[in-house]
Amino acid sequence: MGEAVYIEEALQDVLKETDLVNFERKLCVELQLSRLEHFDHVTDDELKSYTGLSQPAIRRLRVAIAEKKKKSKKSKGIFSSIGRKESREVTKVLVPTSTPELLWTFPENGGTSLIIKEEIKLMERLGEGSFAVVKRAVWTPKIGQKLDVAVKILRDSTPEIIEDLQREVTNMQKLKHLNLIQLYGIVFQIQL
Structure with a gap:
């Protein structure tokens, strides 16, 4: 059994292109960055401290996200959305519920x-x-x-x-x- 988290397909592509798939769980589940736009609201320092990403990896990620956004804007012409319901493509990412970080609560008894x-x-x-x-x-x-x-x-x-x-x-x-x-x-x- 696993818990499912939905992320934008474009984001998953970016993580694959930049060889950062290993950080998918930290970025998408723990930090809840499930869309490309979410990265507009996160600083490089936050990415570095919470995920352990190196500065070059963060730069690669930022560049890939910017390029993916540009391609997305170009592919969406003025008339492409007329008569269609806009739907975002999402890919399901399974997160195992047996992972210790998910089961651990602050503090252990669940209180304050x-x-x-x-x-x-x-x-x-x-x-x-x-x-x-x-x-x-x-x-x-x-x-x-x-x-x-x-x-x-x-x-x-x-x-x-x-x-x-x-x-x-x-x-x-x-x-x-x-x-x-x-x-x-x-x-x-x-x-x-």
């Missing part, structure tokens, strides 16, 4: 935990709310697997804000779905 500040590397700001700033971060737990996460940093810790945060944490612990944000844990004492 206290996360050590040194395991979190803060990146760019994603957004801002009424009582917190949200930043992208990379979490590297003790087992060494890197995970892209969002970190909410409280501006103040008044009783009202702590109460709101507790409600939010309680609600997030109840949510369990592949496409929803999962609460892994709480880090204390990260300064803005």
